[in-house]
Amino acid sequence: MTLLRPMLALLLAAMLAACSATNMGRMEVDEDGQTITKVYSSNSLLASRISVQDLKQKTVGDLLYIQATLENDWKFELDFQYKFKWFDKDGFEQAPEGQPWRQVVMAGRSQNSVQAVAPNPSAVRFEIWVRE
Amino acid sequence: MLRVLSMLLLGSALALSGCASKVDYGDAQARETVNTDFGSTDLQMIAAKMVDDMMVFPPIVQMTQNRRPVVFVDRIKNKTTEHVDTESITDTIQSKLINSGKFRFVDMSVVDRVRQQLDYQSDSGLVDPSTAAAMGRQIGAEMMMYGNFSSIVKRDGSTKDVYYKFTLKLLNIQTGIIEWTNEKEIRKTRSKSLFGL
Numbered sequence: 001m002t003l004l005r006p007m008l009a010l011l012l013a014a015m016l017a018a019c020s021a022t023n024m025g026r027m028e029v030d031e032d033g034q035t036i037t038k039v040y041s042s043n044s045l046l047a048s049r050i051s052v053q054d055l056k057q058k059t060v061g062d063l064l065y066i067q068a069t070l071e072n073d074w075k076f077e078l079d080f081q082y083k084f085k086w087f088d089k090d091g092f093e094q095a096p097e098g099q100p101w102r103q104v105v106m107a108g109r110s111q112n113s114v115q116a117v118a119p120n121p122s123a124v125r126f127e128i129w130v131r132e
Numbered sequence: 133m134l135r136v137l138s139m140l141l142l143g144s145a146l147a148l149s150g151c152a153s154k155v156d157y158g159d160a161q162a163r164e165t166v167n168t169d170f171g172s173t174d175l176q177m178i179a180a181k182m183v184d185d186m187m188v189f190p191p192i193v194q195m196t197q198n199r200r201p202v203v204f205v206d207r208i209k210n211k212t213t214e215h216v217d218t219e220s221i222t223d224t225i226q227s228k229l230i231n232s233g234k235f236r237f238v239d240m241s242v243v244d245r246v247r248q249q250l251d252y253q254s255d256s257g258l259v260d261p262s263t264a265a266a267m268g269r270q271i272g273a274e275m276m277m278y279g280n281f282s283s284i285v286k287r288d289g290s291t292k293d294v295y296y297k298f299t300l301k302l303l304n305i306q307t308g309i310i311e312w313t314n315e316k317e318i319r320k321t322r323s324k325s326l327f328g329l
Binding site: 060061063065081083095097098099100101102103115116117119120121 | 160161162163173176177180183184187188193196197227228231232233234
């Protein structure tokens with residue numbers, strides 16, 4: 001009996017871990033650039049581990065070019081995905097199905113820059129979404 | 133003991149029913165790691181990287197500032213050991229480039245059918261000549277897009293390591309100069325753990 005109970009707990013934990021849903025955090029920047037205006041998070045654990053250290057934007061030709069410096073505040077390696085969402089001046093998302101989740105593996109307490117180019121010239125605002 | 137065993141069985145059944153096999157729609161952009169073979173995530177990563185890089189390369193920015201160069205897609209040589217539909221990769225890249233408003237493309241795979249249609253419009257006598265598309269008015273491609281896709285696969289016991297390298301080039305047809313090139317590397321490793329979790 002004493003052996004069975006922890007085994008049952010272990011079994012259940014393993015099953016649940018295999019089926020757990022991914023959570024999502026969101027960091028947003030307005031078109032005036034530089035300043036982080038909002039940080040939304042539905043995953044407080046992930047939000048406590050990833051922070052945005054720096055955000056830069058410039059226009060290449062007429063396309064918005066973004067660089068975000070992400071920092072892993074955790075002391076262990078962190079494996080997560082990010083994607084950019086682009087919006088025009090009216091708030092319509094540009095190419096919503098064309099932006100894949102990109103994988104990043106970051107060593108403990110390290111920084112990593114991620115870059116992206118707007119899919120077309122009408123994109124003036126962007127968001128970075130992060131999930132595990 | 134019997135009661136404990138039955139409870140264990142019930143608990144397992146409940147936990148397993150949560151993961152029962154079923155068909156569902158998923159996020160087409162989500163990370164796919166079924167095995168180390170070339171997959172949708174690889175395709176999306178390659179296309180995104182290539183397009184992003186091409187769009188910010190200064191000579192390309194300058195070239196597309198006031199005009200939209202015409203490109204034709206040759207082919208991507210598949211040098212990997214897998215069957216990979218490389219046309220699907222170039223289709224994605226082509227779509228992104230057209231939607232960026234920076235490039236235009238001609239499609240060499242439909243030349244015969246276009247010619248048939250032109251012949252029909254000019255020779256059949258059924259089409260109003262004022263609306264018929266004129267012969268010899270197509271725009272010649274200025275650039276050619278082509279590339280290579282290769283892989284290195286290594287195995288040791290239960291560990292498998294796959295390295296992919298996708299190279300894309302943009303060549304000026306008139307001058308023969310490669311105006312832009314870039315590559316995307318992908319590494320995937322599969323290692324079997326003891327409990328399969």
